Amino acid sequence: xxxxxxxxxxxxxxxxxxxxxxxxxxxxxxxxxxxxxxxxxxxxxxxxxxxxxxxxxxxxxxxxxxxxxxxxxxxxxxxxxxxxxxxxxxxxxxxxxxxxxxxxxxxxxxxxxxxxxxxxxxxxxxxxxxxxxxxxxxxxxxxxxxxxxxxxxxxxxxxxxxxxxxxxxxxxxxxxxxxxxxxxxxxxxxxxxxxxxxxxxxxxxxxxxxxxxxxxxxxxxxxx
Amino acid sequence: xxxxxxxxxxxxxxxxxxxxxxxxxxxxxxxxxxxxxxxxxxxxxxxxxxxxxxxxxxxxxxxxxxxxxxxxxxxxxxxxxxxxxxxxxxxxxxxxxxxxxxxxxxxxxxxxxxxxxxxxxxxxxxxxxxxxxxxxxxxxxxxxxxxxxxxxxxxxxxxxxxxxxxxxxxxxxxxxxxxxxxxxxxxxxxxxxxxxxxxxxxxxxxxxxxxxxxxxxxxxxxxxxxxxxxxxxxxxxxxxxxxxxxxxxxxxxxxxxxxxxxxxxxxxxxxxxxxxxxxxxxxxxxxxxxxxxxxxxxxxxxxxxxxxxxxxxxxxxxxxxxxxxxxxxxxxxxxxxxxxxxxxxxxxxxxxxxxxxxxxxxxxxxxxxxxxxxxxxxxxxxxxxxxxxxxxxxxxxxxxxxxxxxxxxxxxxxxxxxxxxxxxxxxxxxxxxxxxxxxxxxxxxxxxxxxxxxxxxxxxxxxxxxxxxxxxxxxxxxxxxxxxxxxxxxxxxxxxxxxxxxxxxxxxxxxxxxxxxx
Numbered sequence: 001x002x003x004x005x006x007x008x009x010x011x012x013x014x015x016x017x018x019x020x021x022x023x024x025x026x027x028x029x030x031x032x033x034x035x036x037x038x039x040x041x042x043x044x045x046x047x048x049x050x051x052x053x054x055x056x057x058x059x060x061x062x063x064x065x066x067x068x069x070x071x072x073x074x075x076x077x078x079x080x081x082x083x084x085x086x087x088x089x090x091x092x093x094x095x096x097x098x099x100x101x102x103x104x105x106x107x108x109x110x111x112x113x114x115x116x117x118x119x120x121x122x123x124x125x126x127x128x129x130x131x132x133x134x135x136x137x138x139x140x141x142x143x144x145x146x147x148x149x150x151x152x153x154x155x156x157x158x159x160x161x162x163x164x165x166x167x168x169x170x171x172x173x174x175x176x177x178x179x180x181x182x183x184x185x186x187x188x189x190x191x192x193x194x195x196x197x198x199x200x201x202x203x204x205x206x207x208x209x210x211x212x213x214x215x216x217x218x219x220x221x222x223x224x
Numbered sequence: 225x226x227x228x229x230x231x232x233x234x235x236x237x238x239x240x241x242x243x244x245x246x247x248x249x250x251x252x253x254x255x256x257x258x259x260x261x262x263x264x265x266x267x268x269x270x271x272x273x274x275x276x277x278x279x280x281x282x283x284x285x286x287x288x289x290x291x292x293x294x295x296x297x298x299x300x301x302x303x304x305x306x307x308x309x310x311x312x313x314x315x316x317x318x319x320x321x322x323x324x325x326x327x328x329x330x331x332x333x334x335x336x337x338x339x340x341x342x343x344x345x346x347x348x349x350x351x352x353x354x355x356x357x358x359x360x361x362x363x364x365x366x367x368x369x370x371x372x373x374x375x376x377x378x379x380x381x382x383x384x385x386x387x388x389x390x391x392x393x394x395x396x397x398x399x400x401x402x403x404x405x406x407x408x409x410x411x412x413x414x415x416x417x418x419x420x421x422x423x424x425x426x427x428x429x430x431x432x433x434x435x436x437x438x439x440x441x442x443x444x445x446x447x448x449x450x451x452x453x454x455x456x457x458x459x460x461x462x463x464x465x466x467x468x469x470x471x472x473x474x475x476x477x478x479x480x481x482x483x484x485x486x487x488x489x490x491x492x493x494x495x496x497x498x499x500x501x502x503x504x505x506x507x508x509x510x511x512x513x514x515x516x517x518x519x520x521x522x523x524x525x526x527x528x529x530x531x532x533x534x535x536x537x538x539x540x541x542x543x544x545x546x547x548x549x550x551x552x553x554x555x556x557x558x559x560x561x562x563x564x565x566x567x568x569x570x571x572x573x574x575x576x577x578x579x580x581x582x583x584x585x586x587x588x589x590x591x592x593x594x595x596x597x598x599x600x601x602x603x604x605x606x607x608x609x610x611x612x613x614x615x616x617x618x619x620x621x622x623x624x625x626x627x628x629x630x631x632x633x634x635x636x637x638x639x640x641x642x643x644x645x646x647x648x649x650x651x652x653x654x655x656x657x658x659x660x661x662x663x664x665x666x667x668x669x670x671x672x673x674x675x676x677x678x679x680x681x682x683x684x685x686x687x688x689x690x691x692x693x694x695x696x697x698x699x700x701x702x703x704x705x706x707x708x709x710x711x712x713x714x715x716x717x718x719x720x721x722x723x724x725x726x727x728x729x730x731x732x733x734x735x736x737x738x739x740x741x742x
Contacts, residue, residue, distance in 0.1 A: 214648045
């Protein structure tokens with residue numbers, strides 16, 4: 001995955017570090033050091049913007065306001081302040097998320113990737129997760145072009161997990177939303193359905209993982 | 225200007241015109257009474273025989289006569305005691321000064337008696353001329369008035385000086401007689417005052433001036449205690465202010481001045497209370513800085529130790545120990561969390577006014593809190609997972625504090641969980657409520673500690689004996705943050721072992737207002 005990311009950060013060390021980590025994660029990052037220049041650039045040229053609030057030249061919130069008047073590119077705000085008002089103001093002005101210093105590079109990369117991934121959620125009629133493809137309208141499921149037969153509950157289960165690939169879904173939620181309400185389903189019943197579904201998925205069944213303390217998830221990436 | 229001076233001046237400025245006005249009125253009343261008396265005197269005297277004497281011998285008429293009366297045949301009987309036989313004819317003026325007068329008017333040529341009054345009558349014809357050459361000429365004012373047709377005219381006059389006690393002032397009235405013709409048609413009645421010793425000035429101004437003086441003195445006497453009390457009050461206020469409002473002014477009595485004193489005392493008490501509050505805050509701030517410094521130094525020292533060890537090994541091209549690096553990371557992470565917790569504790573301790581609530585996405589918040597610990601969890605080999613509901617869950621809360629609460633629970637679970645264990649953070653929806661669960665399969669907390677965490681005073685105690693390995697501070701701060709938000713906070717043993725923390729509270733409804741709207 002390669003996407004252009006712009007970082008606006010005046011601190012030399014932190015800026016270099018962030019760029020380094022983003023590049024390592026396979027992201028293409030450019031770096032601006034002052035707010036004045038950031039005010040004038042075209043935000044549409046980037047997939048995501050990372051903005052520090054305390055900047056020379058122009059305040060980060062002003063930069064954010066200017067960018068928001070031009071487009072909806074996701075903006076991740078960096079803040080060293082524990083002041084709730086500043087964060088709320090940033091969110092109100094259209095920031096997608098904020099990070100409070102100090103943070104781990106890993107955390108930042110995860111957040112950036114989460115932001116870049118988000119639009120996938122919108123797809124509804126056809127859901128893909130690795131080799132698994134769901135034709136929602138026809139209620140058919142294919143694993144690497146081979147169709148597999150699923151019961152109604154198994155299809156709903158797979159659909160719910162595939163809609164949010166990689167995300168852990170709570171057992172209780174699945175019991176309430178996937179199991180047929182007329183049959184008093186329990187988490188045990190759910191576990192039985194999951195293990196049957198896993199078998200039917202064959203080689204792709206390994207993607208359907210158990211999440212400790214939570215429930216299940218469907219991995220979009222190949223297990224490493 | 226001092227109060228007393230101002231009061232004295234005011235009194236003086238009031239008393240002087242008042243006295244003058246009183247004197248003037250009194251003079252006027254006296255003057256008109258005197259005039260009436262003079263006119264009565266002139267008419268009575270002339271009508272009871274004076275006219276005959278006058279018309280008989282106008283060249284010599286003057287009363288009292290200049291020559292012995294016997295020679296002139298004016299008032300034969302009982303003379304000279306009462307030349308006209310009119311009885312006590314001396315006019316009495318309202319001043320009552322005549323009591324001192326000689327009842328026997330002295331002769332015109334006789335030596336004047338100091339302090340006495342003399343009365344004279346002179347006659348004139350209708351043309352205002354007298355047949356008696358020694359009669360005084362009528363002055364212009366009198367003539368003008370009489371020519372204007374007046375029945376009588378009056379004026380004050382001054383006689384030319386003649387020796388000591390010579391300055392004589394007087395009052396005269398020219399009266400037309402009823403007969404209107406002859407050499408005695410107009411009679412001039414004169415009252416001549418012969419100045420006495422220390423007499424008239426006091427007579428004229430004495431009483432009003434005395435009255436005014438008494439008034440001034442009485443007022444000053446009444447006011448001086450007030451001035452004295454104002455001075456006392458001032459001294460008291462200065463003393464109280466100098467003592468930092470510890471000493472009270474302590475005014476006695478129940479009048480306005482005492483009220484002022486008490487008002488100052490209550491104002492002073494308020495100032496004192498504010499000072500005390502500020503002092504308390506300052507003490508707490510100082511304690512916070514000291515505690516923070518102390519608490520930060522410890523993990524920082526550990527971190528420095530690790531860094532030095534890493535530097536030595538890399539200089540010697542030895543393979544560094546991942547465990548040491550992880551520990552260094554953990555200390556750095558702990559430092560950040562500690563500072564945030566101390567900040568939160570300071571805010572909670574300062575009893576800040578109601579928590580500012582902002583509408584925010586709980587999904588993002590839970591995600592942030594979980595991702596924040598990822599690095600540490602990975603280093604420890606702890607499997608940290610989180611789950612969000614498909615829908616967006618909003619909540620009204622203080623972003624910083626509530627995120628701190630959840631971060632504390634996750635950090636705690638990761639930090640004190642067992643190596644290779646699990647930590648799960650789950651956001652769920654239960655009707656109109658959100659539920660955040662943080663559970664781990666670590667050793668959990670002891671029953672004793674679990675019980676203590678539900679005591680209210682625990683946080684202060686935990687804060688006092690903070691220790692980097694203690695679980696107290698983070699959990700109890702999380703608990704207090706939830707309580708201040710009105711959210712439920714529960715700690716229990718998880719079914720899977722370890723500890724489970726459950727936060728529960730209302731979801732923000734679309735119409736709910738947050739603090740940024742106000």
